[in-house]
Amino acid sequence: MNTPQMNPQFATAFRARLVEHVTADARPKRHRRILFGSGFALALVVGGTAAAAATGLIPLPGGTATTELAETVSGTFTGTAALDLGQRPASATGVAVSLTCLTPGRFVFDDGAFVTCTSAHDSAHPSMYTVPADAITDTHIGVAADPGAVWTLTATWVQEETTPWAVNNGGDTYGVMNENGEPDLIAVVTTDNKPGYVRRDDLNDADGTTAAESFTSPEDAVRWQEQNAGIVHYIPVYESDGETQIGVFQIGGN
Amino acid sequence: METVDLSTEALWTRGAAGDGEAFGLIFDVFRDRVFRHAYRILQNAHDAEDASAVAFLELWRRRHQVRLVDGSPLPWLLATTTNSCRNLSRAKRRYRALLETLPHDASSPSAEEAALNQFTTDRALAAAIATLTRTDAELFALVALEGYSIADAAGALGLSAGAARTRMHRARTSLQRELGHDTLVGYLSKDAT
Numbered sequence: 488m489n490t491p492q493m494n495p496q497f498a499t500a501f502r503a504r505l506v507e508h509v510t511a512d513a514r515p516k517r518h519r520r521i522l523f524g525s526g527f528a529l530a531l532v533v534g535g536t537a538a539a540a541a542t543g544l545i546p547l548p549g550g551t552a553t554t555e556l557a558e559t560v561s562g563t564f565t566g567t568a569a570l571d572l573g574q575r576p577a578s579a580t581g582v583a584v585s586l587t588c589l590t591p592g593r594f595v596f597d598d599g600a601f602v603t604c605t606s607a608h609d610s611a612h613p614s615m616y617t618v619p620a621d622a623i624t625d626t627h628i629g630v631a632a633d634p635g636a637v638w639t640l641t642a643t644w645v646q647e648e649t650t651p652w653a654v655n656n657g658g659d660t661y662g663v664m665n666e667n668g669e670p671d672l673i674a675v676v677t678t679d680n681k682p683g684y685v686r687r688d689d690l691n692d693a694d695g696t697t698a699a700e701s702f703t704s705p706e707d708a709v710r711w712q713e714q715n716a717g718i719v720h721y722i723p724v725y726e727s728d729g730e731t732q733i734g735v736f737q738i739g740g741n
Numbered sequence: 742m743e744t745v746d747l748s749t750e751a752l753w754t755r756g757a758a759g760d761g762e763a764f765g766l767i768f769d770v771f772r773d774r775v776f777r778h779a780y781r782i783l784q785n786a787h788d789a790e791d792a793s794a795v796a797f798l799e800l801w802r803r804r805h806q807v808r809l810v811d812g813s814p815l816p817w818l819l820a821t822t823t824n825s826c827r828n829l830s831r832a833k834r835r836y837r838a839l840l841e842t843l844p845h846d847a848s849s850p851s852a853e854e855a856a857l858n859q860f861t862t863d864r865a866l867a868a869a870i871a872t873l874t875r876t877d878a879e880l881f882a883l884v885a886l887e888g889y890s891i892a893d894a895a896g897a898l899g900l901s902a903g904a905a906r907t908r909m910h911r912a913r914t915s916l917q918r919e920l921g922h923d924t925l926v927g928y929l930s931k932d933a934t
Contacts (some may be wrong), residue, residue, distance in 0.1 A: 491777055491789070492776065493772055493776040493790055495788075497773060497790045501768075502765055502769070505794075505797055509760075512801070513758075513759025513761070658908040
């Protein structure tokens with residue numbers, strides 16, 4: 488008996504897209520948000536890698552200590568291309584990259600993370616990121632882009648280590664969010680640009696994390712977002728002692 | 742000796758945790774069943790391909806809500822396929838960008854369609870499914886088209902067996918009244934085991 492079958496070409500193409508979709512979607516969201524969340528998370532919650540790379544300072548507790556292991560290489564390319572990094576050091580955990588888009592477009596790294604540039608304004612702000620070493624084949628770091636898209640990439644092999652959170656006199660951990668989770672006091676920048684810490688519970692109450700625990704369906708989440716759209720929350724920002732208030736942190740609004 | 746566990750349950754555990762390759766294997770295992778199910782409802786190969794693709798993408802998106810029957814996500818996947826078929830244009834909207842990149846066979850489908858024609862007797866059934874509510878349609882398609890017991894179909898849909906029996910009875914009555922076509926007799930009189 489003949490039975491209908493999916494067209495093999497369609498099946499092959501869809502299978503590849505499905506695997507890609509699942510793999511990309513399964514990556515921790517926060518990782519991408521810190522880097523590419525249209526400036527929102529980058530500007531407000533201090534991410535480990537982003538903070539260290541952007542300020543050049545010693546990382547905050549729980550942040551990532553990055554050691555460069557090779558000479559920095561760079562190049563300017565059009566369309567999809569790859570940059571030769573030179574021999575991979577044995578202790579490399581990733582490749583630190585700084586991508587500047589010279590034309591609008593979408594620029595995808597080997598691990599699926601991407602930068603989207605929409606205007607010439609974006610050229611003035613390189614995107615910093617570390618591509619995990621296991622996403623790199625041989626010694627080349629690739630960027631997939633539209634045929635006409637122009638970009639400059641600076642990259643080097645690095646070793647990254649997550650530093651431990653610090654503990655204050657009250658026994659609370661403080662530092663930045665990382666793959667181990669969230670400390671009791673989370674590093675942020677106040678509305679007037681002072682570095683400090685918010686209490687994890689305050690942040691969770693304000694950003695919907697607490698509410699999300701009672702969601703039983705995607706519809707619940709959508710409803711919560713609609714109900715809270717446009718509502719601005721301000722929560723206190725403390726010094727690392729968790730008691731001395733130095734300002735406020737804004738959630739929601741612009 | 743260490744062996745790789747390729748059971749459906751193990752694949753599902755890995756796939757739902759975000760292992761893309763495991764999800765690819767889930768697709769390999771179930772794609773023919775899902776496509777056939779979609780084809781029987783839609784009677785069109787292109788649409789059935791799209792409905793199948795949507796069902797697998799929904800399987801991922803709603804992975805935390807999937808109800809396994811004997812360790813398998815297949816009944817849930819088939820029920821989702823039924824629903825994608827009933828609202829195909831709406832179901833495709835969420836995945837339009839992805840679906841548009843997929844190649845449908847552009848050649849004349851005549852030879853293939855000829856082989857598929859034996860399924861045209863399902864046409865009345867497909868029309869019938871469109872008249873039922875979502876849950877009734879999913880339940881009815883699992884039992885009537887795929888041969889699941891009411892108890893297993895109920896498990897996949899999160900219904901109690903009693904509620905599923907009531908729904909099946911109501912669906913059959915409704916279909917017999919509205920679409921009492923000859924080709925439906927077999928399905929409509931079928932007693933689930």
